[in-house]
Amino acid sequence: MAEQSHFEINYTFFLNIAFLVILGIFAWLAFGKKDKGGHHHHHEMADKGAIEIVLKYLAIISYLWLLGGLLVNFFLL
Structure with missing residues (x-):
């Protein structure tokens, strides 16, 4: 019987x-920003470049x- 590797x-x-x-x-830091002034920025993604969106x-x-x-390591192995 082969020896098994355990966690x-x-x-x-x-x-x-x-x-x-x-x-x-x-x-x-990226998603938890709250706007305290009550002004919503719906155009934030339009200001970002395509590379920054892909990297995000x-x-x-x-x-x-x-x-x-x-x-997987904790529950299946």
Whole structure:
């Protein structure tokens, strides 16, 4: 019978947690802005370039990818 590799908490676990925290802070800074003056900015995305929009969604996808990896590691392996 082959020896199975079990989940171990090592340096990569802590690196993943650190990057998740950093990404969470960046997401909060990007999406958590509240306009205190009551004026809504519906044209914010029109002012941004296409590259910035693509990078924003790539960051969201990579955040979900990391979160999915953690969930798979904890619940399926």
